[in-house]
Amino acid sequence: MLFRLLQKNKSYYYKPQNFISVSNLIFRIRKNAAGMASICLLCSMALVSLIGGISLYKGGREYLNAVAAKPYVVDISRGEKEVEASQKTVQELWETEDRILAGIEEKYGLSQKGARNYRYVLLPLQEEKAPYKINQPTQGIEIPKAYLTVIDQSAYKVMTGKSENLKETEVLLYDPSGSSKEKQVTLEGQTYQIKEQLDTDIISGNISRGCPTW
Structure with a gap:
Protein backbone atom coordinates (compact mmCIF):
# COMPACT_ATOMS: atom_id res chain seq x y z
CA MET A 1 0.00 0.00 0.00
CA LEU A 2 2.86 2.37 0.83
CA PHE A 3 4.53 1.83 -2.54
CA ARG A 4 1.21 2.20 -4.40
CA LEU A 5 0.70 5.55 -2.68
CA LEU A 6 4.22 6.59 -3.68
CA GLN A 7 3.45 5.62 -7.29
CA LYS A 8 0.41 7.91 -7.26
CA ASN A 9 2.55 10.77 -6.01
CA LYS A 10 3.84 11.90 -9.44
CA SER A 11 6.17 14.56 -8.10
CA TYR A 12 7.99 11.89 -6.10
CA TYR A 13 7.66 8.81 -8.31
CA TYR A 14 8.70 10.31 -11.64
CA LYS A 15 12.24 11.01 -10.59
CA PRO A 16 14.87 8.62 -11.99
CA GLN A 17 16.25 7.47 -8.64
CA ASN A 18 12.85 7.13 -6.95
CA PHE A 19 11.29 5.49 -9.99
CA ILE A 20 13.91 2.72 -10.09
CA SER A 21 13.92 2.13 -6.32
CA VAL A 22 10.13 1.92 -5.92
CA SER A 23 9.63 -0.25 -9.01
CA ASN A 24 12.44 -2.54 -7.85
CA LEU A 25 10.87 -2.99 -4.41
CA ILE A 26 7.39 -3.66 -5.83
CA PHE A 27 8.86 -6.34 -8.12
CA ARG A 28 10.71 -8.01 -5.23
CA ILE A 29 7.62 -7.99 -3.00
CA ARG A 30 5.56 -9.69 -5.70
CA LYS A 31 8.29 -12.27 -6.27
CA ASN A 32 8.65 -13.05 -2.56
CA ALA A 33 4.93 -12.97 -1.68
CA ALA A 34 4.68 -16.79 -1.47
CA GLY A 35 7.74 -16.97 0.78
CA MET A 36 6.37 -14.29 3.07
CA ALA A 37 3.00 -16.09 3.29
CA SER A 38 4.81 -19.32 4.22
CA ILE A 39 6.74 -17.49 6.92
CA CYS A 40 3.46 -16.11 8.34
CA LEU A 41 1.94 -19.61 8.42
CA LEU A 42 5.03 -21.09 10.08
CA CYS A 43 5.01 -18.33 12.72
CA SER A 44 1.32 -19.00 13.39
CA MET A 45 1.93 -22.74 13.79
CA ALA A 46 4.89 -22.05 16.06
CA LEU A 47 2.64 -19.94 18.32
CA VAL A 48 -0.10 -22.62 18.30
CA SER A 49 2.44 -25.34 19.20
CA LEU A 50 3.93 -23.19 21.96
CA ILE A 51 0.56 -22.37 23.53
CA GLY A 52 -0.60 -25.99 23.19
CA GLY A 53 2.58 -27.26 24.87
CA ILE A 54 2.24 -24.83 27.77
CA SER A 55 -1.44 -25.76 28.23
CA LEU A 56 -0.63 -29.49 28.29
CA TYR A 57 2.22 -28.92 30.74
CA LYS A 58 0.14 -26.76 33.08
CA GLY A 59 -3.08 -28.78 32.87
CA GLY A 60 -1.54 -32.25 32.74
CA ARG A 61 -1.52 -32.84 36.50
CA GLU A 62 -5.12 -31.68 36.89
CA TYR A 63 -6.23 -33.90 34.01
CA LEU A 64 -4.43 -36.93 35.46
CA ASN A 65 -6.06 -36.36 38.86
CA ALA A 66 -9.46 -36.34 37.16
CA VAL A 67 -9.08 -39.45 35.01
CA ALA A 68 -6.64 -41.46 37.18
CA ALA A 69 -6.89 -40.38 40.81
CA TYR A 118 -14.75 -44.87 49.05
CA ARG A 119 -18.37 -45.74 48.42
CA TYR A 120 -20.30 -43.27 46.29
CA VAL A 121 -23.35 -43.02 44.06
CA LEU A 122 -23.16 -41.48 40.58
CA LEU A 123 -26.51 -40.04 39.49
CA PRO A 124 -27.24 -39.01 35.87
CA LEU A 125 -29.29 -35.80 35.80
CA GLN A 126 -31.81 -34.38 33.36
CA GLU A 127 -30.63 -30.78 33.90
CA GLU A 128 -27.43 -29.05 35.00
CA LYS A 129 -29.19 -26.85 37.55
CA ALA A 130 -31.57 -27.44 40.48
CA PRO A 131 -34.17 -28.76 40.96
CA TYR A 132 -32.32 -31.94 40.02
CA LYS A 133 -34.15 -34.89 38.50
CA ILE A 134 -32.55 -38.25 37.83
CA ASN A 135 -32.32 -39.02 34.12
CA GLN A 136 -34.51 -42.02 33.30
CA PRO A 137 -34.51 -42.71 29.54
CA THR A 138 -37.88 -43.80 28.23
CA GLN A 139 -36.97 -44.39 24.59
CA GLY A 140 -33.55 -45.43 23.35
CA ILE A 141 -30.45 -43.81 24.86
CA GLU A 142 -30.64 -40.29 26.28
CA ILE A 143 -27.38 -38.59 27.24
CA PRO A 144 -27.55 -37.04 30.75
CA LYS A 145 -27.03 -33.28 30.96
CA ALA A 146 -24.84 -33.66 34.06
CA TYR A 147 -23.77 -36.09 36.77
CA LEU A 148 -24.05 -35.79 40.54
CA THR A 149 -21.63 -37.69 42.77
CA VAL A 150 -23.00 -38.41 46.24
CA ILE A 151 -20.65 -39.45 49.06
CA ASP A 152 -21.32 -40.02 52.75
CA GLN A 153 -19.66 -38.38 55.74
CA SER A 154 -17.19 -41.23 56.28
CA ALA A 155 -15.87 -40.90 52.70
CA TYR A 156 -15.68 -37.12 53.15
CA LYS A 157 -13.56 -37.57 56.29
CA VAL A 158 -11.17 -39.96 54.51
CA MET A 159 -10.80 -37.55 51.56
CA THR A 160 -10.36 -34.32 53.53
CA GLY A 161 -9.41 -35.36 57.07
CA LYS A 162 -12.32 -33.24 58.35
CA SER A 163 -15.34 -34.44 60.31
CA GLU A 164 -18.83 -33.17 59.62
CA ASN A 165 -21.93 -33.69 61.73
CA LEU A 166 -24.73 -33.28 59.20
CA LYS A 167 -28.39 -33.68 59.93
CA GLU A 168 -30.52 -36.02 57.80
CA THR A 169 -31.56 -33.23 55.41
CA GLU A 170 -28.25 -31.30 55.37
CA VAL A 171 -25.58 -31.51 52.67
CA LEU A 172 -22.28 -29.96 51.63
CA LEU A 173 -22.32 -28.94 47.97
CA TYR A 174 -19.51 -28.37 45.49
CA ASP A 175 -20.43 -26.75 42.17
CA PRO A 176 -17.61 -26.85 39.56
CA SER A 177 -19.02 -23.74 37.85
CA GLY A 178 -18.91 -21.80 41.11
CA SER A 179 -22.20 -20.10 40.20
CA SER A 180 -24.45 -21.78 42.78
CA LYS A 181 -25.44 -19.45 45.63
CA GLU A 182 -28.51 -21.35 46.76
CA LYS A 183 -29.24 -22.16 50.41
CA GLN A 184 -31.07 -25.35 49.55
CA VAL A 185 -31.21 -27.90 46.76
CA THR A 186 -33.97 -30.22 45.56
CA LEU A 187 -33.42 -33.75 44.25
CA GLU A 188 -36.39 -35.79 43.08
CA GLY A 189 -38.79 -33.68 45.15
CA GLN A 190 -36.71 -33.95 48.35
CA THR A 191 -35.30 -30.64 49.61
CA TYR A 192 -31.90 -30.55 51.34
CA GLN A 193 -30.43 -27.61 53.22
CA ILE A 194 -26.95 -26.61 52.04
CA LYS A 195 -24.86 -26.27 55.18
CA GLU A 196 -21.79 -25.09 53.27
CA GLN A 197 -20.73 -24.37 49.68
CA LEU A 198 -17.35 -26.06 49.19
CA ASP A 199 -14.72 -24.11 47.24
CA THR A 200 -12.40 -27.11 46.72
CA ASP A 201 -13.00 -30.07 44.42
CA ILE A 202 -12.48 -32.96 46.84
CA ILE A 203 -13.27 -35.51 44.11
CA SER A 204 -10.19 -34.61 42.05
CA GLY A 205 -7.34 -36.83 43.17
CA ASN A 206 -9.65 -39.19 45.06
CA ILE A 207 -12.25 -40.50 42.61
CA SER A 208 -11.57 -40.85 38.89
CA ARG A 209 -14.43 -38.59 37.90
CA GLY A 210 -15.04 -34.85 37.87
CA CYS A 211 -18.65 -34.26 38.90
CA PRO A 212 -20.69 -31.92 41.13
CA THR A 213 -20.36 -33.45 44.60
CA TRP A 214 -22.46 -33.79 47.75
Whole structure:
Protein backbone atom coordinates (compact mmCIF):
# COMPACT_ATOMS: atom_id res chain seq x y z
CA MET A 1 0.00 0.00 0.00
CA LEU A 2 2.86 2.37 0.83
CA PHE A 3 4.53 1.83 -2.54
CA ARG A 4 1.21 2.20 -4.40
CA LEU A 5 0.70 5.55 -2.68
CA LEU A 6 4.22 6.59 -3.68
CA GLN A 7 3.45 5.62 -7.29
CA LYS A 8 0.41 7.91 -7.26
CA ASN A 9 2.55 10.77 -6.01
CA LYS A 10 3.84 11.90 -9.44
CA SER A 11 6.17 14.56 -8.10
CA TYR A 12 7.99 11.89 -6.10
CA TYR A 13 7.66 8.81 -8.31
CA TYR A 14 8.70 10.31 -11.64
CA LYS A 15 12.24 11.01 -10.59
CA PRO A 16 14.87 8.62 -11.99
CA GLN A 17 16.25 7.47 -8.64
CA ASN A 18 12.85 7.13 -6.95
CA PHE A 19 11.29 5.49 -9.99
CA ILE A 20 13.91 2.72 -10.09
CA SER A 21 13.92 2.13 -6.32
CA VAL A 22 10.13 1.92 -5.92
CA SER A 23 9.63 -0.25 -9.01
CA ASN A 24 12.44 -2.54 -7.85
CA LEU A 25 10.87 -2.99 -4.41
CA ILE A 26 7.39 -3.66 -5.83
CA PHE A 27 8.86 -6.34 -8.12
CA ARG A 28 10.71 -8.01 -5.23
CA ILE A 29 7.62 -7.99 -3.00
CA ARG A 30 5.56 -9.69 -5.70
CA LYS A 31 8.29 -12.27 -6.27
CA ASN A 32 8.65 -13.05 -2.56
CA ALA A 33 4.93 -12.97 -1.68
CA ALA A 34 4.68 -16.79 -1.47
CA GLY A 35 7.74 -16.97 0.78
CA MET A 36 6.37 -14.29 3.07
CA ALA A 37 3.00 -16.09 3.29
CA SER A 38 4.81 -19.32 4.22
CA ILE A 39 6.74 -17.49 6.92
CA CYS A 40 3.46 -16.11 8.34
CA LEU A 41 1.94 -19.61 8.42
CA LEU A 42 5.03 -21.09 10.08
CA CYS A 43 5.01 -18.33 12.72
CA SER A 44 1.32 -19.00 13.39
CA MET A 45 1.93 -22.74 13.79
CA ALA A 46 4.89 -22.05 16.06
CA LEU A 47 2.64 -19.94 18.32
CA VAL A 48 -0.10 -22.62 18.30
CA SER A 49 2.44 -25.34 19.20
CA LEU A 50 3.93 -23.19 21.96
CA ILE A 51 0.56 -22.37 23.53
CA GLY A 52 -0.60 -25.99 23.19
CA GLY A 53 2.58 -27.26 24.87
CA ILE A 54 2.24 -24.83 27.77
CA SER A 55 -1.44 -25.76 28.23
CA LEU A 56 -0.63 -29.49 28.29
CA TYR A 57 2.22 -28.92 30.74
CA LYS A 58 0.14 -26.76 33.08
CA GLY A 59 -3.08 -28.78 32.87
CA GLY A 60 -1.54 -32.25 32.74
CA ARG A 61 -1.52 -32.84 36.50
CA GLU A 62 -5.12 -31.68 36.89
CA TYR A 63 -6.23 -33.90 34.01
CA LEU A 64 -4.43 -36.93 35.46
CA ASN A 65 -6.06 -36.36 38.86
CA ALA A 66 -9.46 -36.34 37.16
CA VAL A 67 -9.08 -39.45 35.01
CA ALA A 68 -6.64 -41.46 37.18
CA ALA A 69 -6.89 -40.38 40.81
CA LYS A 70 -4.43 -43.02 42.04
CA PRO A 71 -1.70 -45.27 40.55
CA TYR A 72 -4.08 -48.23 40.93
CA VAL A 73 -7.86 -47.84 40.90
CA VAL A 74 -10.38 -50.66 41.38
CA ASP A 75 -13.89 -49.47 40.57
CA ILE A 76 -16.70 -51.90 41.46
CA SER A 77 -19.93 -50.68 39.89
CA ARG A 78 -23.43 -51.77 40.80
CA GLY A 79 -26.44 -51.27 38.56
CA GLU A 80 -29.75 -49.89 39.82
CA LYS A 81 -31.53 -53.26 39.77
CA GLU A 82 -28.64 -54.96 41.54
CA VAL A 83 -28.63 -52.33 44.27
CA GLU A 84 -32.40 -52.54 44.73
CA ALA A 85 -32.17 -56.33 45.04
CA SER A 86 -29.54 -55.92 47.76
CA GLN A 87 -31.37 -53.31 49.84
CA LYS A 88 -32.36 -55.95 52.39
CA THR A 89 -28.74 -56.22 53.51
CA VAL A 90 -26.23 -53.60 52.49
CA GLN A 91 -23.63 -55.38 54.59
CA GLU A 92 -23.75 -58.38 52.24
CA LEU A 93 -22.99 -56.06 49.31
CA TRP A 94 -19.96 -54.61 51.11
CA GLU A 95 -18.69 -58.06 52.07
CA THR A 96 -18.94 -59.14 48.41
CA GLU A 97 -16.87 -56.12 47.37
CA ASP A 98 -14.26 -56.90 50.03
CA ARG A 99 -13.95 -60.45 48.68
CA ILE A 100 -13.52 -59.09 45.14
CA LEU A 101 -10.74 -56.75 46.32
CA ALA A 102 -9.03 -59.58 48.20
CA GLY A 103 -9.09 -61.71 45.04
CA ILE A 104 -7.57 -58.89 42.98
CA GLU A 105 -4.80 -58.40 45.55
CA GLU A 106 -3.93 -62.09 45.51
CA LYS A 107 -4.03 -62.39 41.72
CA TYR A 108 -1.90 -59.31 40.93
CA GLY A 109 0.26 -59.19 44.04
CA LEU A 110 -1.04 -55.83 45.20
CA SER A 111 -1.29 -54.55 48.75
CA GLN A 112 -3.94 -52.45 50.46
CA LYS A 113 -1.26 -50.65 52.46
CA GLY A 114 -2.01 -46.96 52.04
CA ALA A 115 -5.18 -47.78 50.09
CA ARG A 116 -8.32 -45.69 50.45
CA ASN A 117 -11.83 -47.07 50.01
CA TYR A 118 -14.75 -44.87 49.05
CA ARG A 119 -18.37 -45.74 48.42
CA TYR A 120 -20.30 -43.27 46.29
CA VAL A 121 -23.35 -43.02 44.06
CA LEU A 122 -23.16 -41.48 40.58
CA LEU A 123 -26.51 -40.04 39.49
CA PRO A 124 -27.24 -39.01 35.87
CA LEU A 125 -29.29 -35.80 35.80
CA GLN A 126 -31.81 -34.38 33.36
CA GLU A 127 -30.63 -30.78 33.90
CA GLU A 128 -27.43 -29.05 35.00
CA LYS A 129 -29.19 -26.85 37.55
CA ALA A 130 -31.57 -27.44 40.48
CA PRO A 131 -34.17 -28.76 40.96
CA TYR A 132 -32.32 -31.94 40.02
CA LYS A 133 -34.15 -34.89 38.50
CA ILE A 134 -32.55 -38.25 37.83
CA ASN A 135 -32.32 -39.02 34.12
CA GLN A 136 -34.51 -42.02 33.30
CA PRO A 137 -34.51 -42.71 29.54
CA THR A 138 -37.88 -43.80 28.23
CA GLN A 139 -36.97 -44.39 24.59
CA GLY A 140 -33.55 -45.43 23.35
CA ILE A 141 -30.45 -43.81 24.86
CA GLU A 142 -30.64 -40.29 26.28
CA ILE A 143 -27.38 -38.59 27.24
CA PRO A 144 -27.55 -37.04 30.75
CA LYS A 145 -27.03 -33.28 30.96
CA ALA A 146 -24.84 -33.66 34.06
CA TYR A 147 -23.77 -36.09 36.77
CA LEU A 148 -24.05 -35.79 40.54
CA THR A 149 -21.63 -37.69 42.77
CA VAL A 150 -23.00 -38.41 46.24
CA ILE A 151 -20.65 -39.45 49.06
CA ASP A 152 -21.32 -40.02 52.75
CA GLN A 153 -19.66 -38.38 55.74
CA SER A 154 -17.19 -41.23 56.28
CA ALA A 155 -15.87 -40.90 52.70
CA TYR A 156 -15.68 -37.12 53.15
CA LYS A 157 -13.56 -37.57 56.29
CA VAL A 158 -11.17 -39.96 54.51
CA MET A 159 -10.80 -37.55 51.56
CA THR A 160 -10.36 -34.32 53.53
CA GLY A 161 -9.41 -35.36 57.07
CA LYS A 162 -12.32 -33.24 58.35
CA SER A 163 -15.34 -34.44 60.31
CA GLU A 164 -18.83 -33.17 59.62
CA ASN A 165 -21.93 -33.69 61.73
CA LEU A 166 -24.73 -33.28 59.20
CA LYS A 167 -28.39 -33.68 59.93
CA GLU A 168 -30.52 -36.02 57.80
CA THR A 169 -31.56 -33.23 55.41
CA GLU A 170 -28.25 -31.30 55.37
CA VAL A 171 -25.58 -31.51 52.67
CA LEU A 172 -22.28 -29.96 51.63
CA LEU A 173 -22.32 -28.94 47.97
CA TYR A 174 -19.51 -28.37 45.49
CA ASP A 175 -20.43 -26.75 42.17
CA PRO A 176 -17.61 -26.85 39.56
CA SER A 177 -19.02 -23.74 37.85
CA GLY A 178 -18.91 -21.80 41.11
CA SER A 179 -22.20 -20.10 40.20
CA SER A 180 -24.45 -21.78 42.78
CA LYS A 181 -25.44 -19.45 45.63
CA GLU A 182 -28.51 -21.35 46.76
CA LYS A 183 -29.24 -22.16 50.41
CA GLN A 184 -31.07 -25.35 49.55
CA VAL A 185 -31.21 -27.90 46.76
CA THR A 186 -33.97 -30.22 45.56
CA LEU A 187 -33.42 -33.75 44.25
CA GLU A 188 -36.39 -35.79 43.08
CA GLY A 189 -38.79 -33.68 45.15
CA GLN A 190 -36.71 -33.95 48.35
CA THR A 191 -35.30 -30.64 49.61
CA TYR A 192 -31.90 -30.55 51.34
CA GLN A 193 -30.43 -27.61 53.22
CA ILE A 194 -26.95 -26.61 52.04
CA LYS A 195 -24.86 -26.27 55.18
CA GLU A 196 -21.79 -25.09 53.27
CA GLN A 197 -20.73 -24.37 49.68
CA LEU A 198 -17.35 -26.06 49.19
CA ASP A 199 -14.72 -24.11 47.24
CA THR A 200 -12.40 -27.11 46.72
CA ASP A 201 -13.00 -30.07 44.42
CA ILE A 202 -12.48 -32.96 46.84
CA ILE A 203 -13.27 -35.51 44.11
CA SER A 204 -10.19 -34.61 42.05
CA GLY A 205 -7.34 -36.83 43.17
CA ASN A 206 -9.65 -39.19 45.06
CA ILE A 207 -12.25 -40.50 42.61
CA SER A 208 -11.57 -40.85 38.89
CA ARG A 209 -14.43 -38.59 37.90
CA GLY A 210 -15.04 -34.85 37.87
CA CYS A 211 -18.65 -34.26 38.90
CA PRO A 212 -20.69 -31.92 41.13
CA THR A 213 -20.36 -33.45 44.60
CA TRP A 214 -22.46 -33.79 47.75
